[in-house]
Amino acid sequence: MTRIRQALISDLDKIYKLEQECFISPWTMELLLLDIFGSEFNVYYVIEDEDGVFGYIGLNTILDEAHIRKLCIAEEKRRKGHATALLQFAEKKMAENGMYALTLEVREHNQPAIRLYESFGFTPEGIRKDYYGNGEGAVIMWKRDIQCRKS
Numbered sequence: 001m002t003r004i005r006q007a008l009i010s011d012l013d014k015i016y017k018l019e020q021e022c023f024i025s026p027w028t029m030e031l032l033l034l035d036i037f038g039s040e041f042n043v044y045y046v047i048e049d050e051d052g053v054f055g056y057i058g059l060n061t062i063l064d065e066a067h068i069r070k071l072c073i074a075e076e077k078r079r080k081g082h083a084t085a086l087l088q089f090a091e092k093k094m095a096e097n098g099m100y101a102l103t104l105e106v107r108e109h110n111q112p113a114i115r116l117y118e119s120f121g122f123t124p125e126g127i128r129k130d131y132y133g134n135g136e137g138a139v140i141m142w143k144r145d146i147q148c149r150k151s
């Protein structure tokens with residue numbers, strides 16, 4: 001059975017391992033530690049089953065908007081709806097905490113992620129050119145009115 005909960009300091013090693021496996025430019029342990037636990041404006045949730053944590057989502061809140069900073073699922077657990085479940089959980093938490101919109105940047109060549117976000121109701125609203133420093137741009141995506149969708 002899967003469960004989603006807020007990340008604990010004891011999850012850091014597993015999050016770091018997933019980060020190295022899932023991202024082209026993974027963050028260091030120090031950066032993850034600071035981002036997950038160093039700011040009252042950031043919150044990370046993990047998804048786990050009987051084998052342990054296999055994915056996470058990280059958000060930063062700015063006034064009434066939440067910025068998705070990280071989302072990943074271990075390769076062997078993909079295409080089973082787990083990222084969607086993390087997004088649903090995070091959206092509900094953000095709406096309960098007064099946020100009205102979710103936003104993120106995603107590599108323009110990351111089609112799996114772009115498809116995922118589109119299937120979850122995000123729409124592309126712009127491009128940050130050469131955002132990743134290798135010529136690749138970032139697609140800026142938004143999902144607005146998440147409070148309205150709840151009522």
Ligand SMILES: CC(C)(COP(=O)(O)OP(=O)(O)OC[C@H]1O[C@@H](n2cnc3c(N)ncnc32)[C@H](O)[C@@H]1OP(=O)(O)O)[C@@H](O)C(=O)NCCC(=O)NCCS
Pocket residue numbers: 022023070071072073074077078079080081082083084085105106107110111112113115116117119
């Ligand atoms: C992107 C990622 C989080 C998706 O996780 P996931 O658990 O496989 O996603 P879901 O099972 O919830 O997928 C939901 C929908 O998204 C789309 N999708 C997800 N992966 C896809 C892929 N590889 N190709 C095409 N569409 C995909 C599909 O519409 C899918 O629905 P379907 O399986 O019924 O067709 C995962 O591939 C990952 O961790 N990638 C590496 C890290 C990353 O790129 N993170 C995003 C950075 S912004």
